[in-house]
Amino acid sequence: MRDYSAFDRLLMQFDTAVRTVAGKPVATQRPYPAAEIEETELDATGRAHIAALMRVNHAGEVSAQALYQGQALTARNPALRDTLAEAAAEENDHLVWTENRIHELGDHTSRLNPLWYGGSFAIGALAGALGDKWNLGFLAETEHQVVAHLGEHLEQLPATDARSRAILQQMQVDEARHATTAIDHGATELPGLVKKLMQAMSKIMTRSAYRI
Numbered sequence: 001m002r003d004y005s006a007f008d009r010l011l012m013q014f015d016t017a018v019r020t021v022a023g024k025p026v027a028t029q030r031p032y033p034a035a036e037i038e039e040t041e042l043d044a045t046g047r048a049h050i051a052a053l054m055r056v057n058h059a060g061e062v063s064a065q066a067l068y069q070g071q072a073l074t075a076r077n078p079a080l081r082d083t084l085a086e087a088a089a090e091e092n093d094h095l096v097w098t099e100n101r102i103h104e105l106g107d108h109t110s111r112l113n114p115l116w117y118g119g120s121f122a123i124g125a126l127a128g129a130l131g132d133k134w135n136l137g138f139l140a141e142t143e144h145q146v147v148a149h150l151g152e153h154l155e156q157l158p159a160t161d162a163r164s165r166a167i168l169q170q171m172q173v174d175e176a177r178h179a180t181t182a183i184d185h186g187a188t189e190l191p192g193l194v195k196k197l198m199q200a201m202s203k204i205m206t207r208s209a210y211r212i
Helices: 006-022 044-074 078-104 113-129 132-156 162-184 192-211
Strands: none
Touching (some): 044 132, 044 192, 078 162, 132 162
């Protein structure tokens, strides 16, 4: 893959940020996981709860996209930047899928998405600046936490909501693969305190995005 200049990468990061926050990400050609699944009847309370869960997942994908972009901006190794770019492309799919599902349920994405993006980009850039092994370690831990988070949401979904379930299951597969890829590329395991701080920040975002 072409090794772009720092200025070119900065311009691409800006374009990605605008597309992500504005809800216009460039997705791959992978099919929408819920495309062939029939919609189920949901009462107003159930519909609102599912939409809120999907809003949380969409906000998480906004944050993930920002993390990847920040990490790629400061990563030293061109091969690592390619790995991050490939994962970020799949995160774009997740953005599209979760936003589609939110709109199907008649709800909106988090109004705090610009905040999630800005904060996560800064964290990702810092992780990348610490060195590639720590960068990959941060990526692996992030994905491990996302996989667990998606599992919790899958348990909360009504058994009849097969459309949302198909989306989250495919996302979970992708995120687990991203974590494995990071480990295979030499990720350093993060200290326990850092992991706990990441979990605490995730809880703040989750609770806020569920409502706003």
